[in-house]
Amino acid sequence: MEHFGREGVARGSRRTPLRARAYNGHSTYGTPLRGWYLKRNGSLAVDGDANFYVMSTATSFRARITRADVAPTDPPLMIG
Numbered sequence: 001m002e003h004f005g006r007e008g009v010a011r012g013s014r015r016t017p018l019r020a021r022a023y024n025g026h027s028t029y030g031t032p033l034r035g036w037y038l039k040r041n042g043s044l045a046v047d048g049d050a051n052f053y054v055m056s057t058a059t060s061f062r063a064r065i066t067r068a069d070v071a072p073t074d075p076p077l078m079i080g
Helices: 002-010 061-065
Strands: 014-022 028-037 044-047 052-054
Touching: none
Parallel strands: none
Antiparallel strands: 014 028, 028 044, 044 052
């Protein structure tokens, strides 16, 4: 993942603001993260520091007003 993040920055690929989807699938919340989505549905992402994220969170009124906190996780060996 580190190589992916560095390569994206080196090639000038623009980081986008990342959004997290609620577990119920109906709502999305802004996050303080900027990076790249790994899947078209936005469920997996990498930030500029090569941290891997599963972009899902609990439904939250607080997150709707502020931002959702999504913690980095260890990446899987394969993304299908």
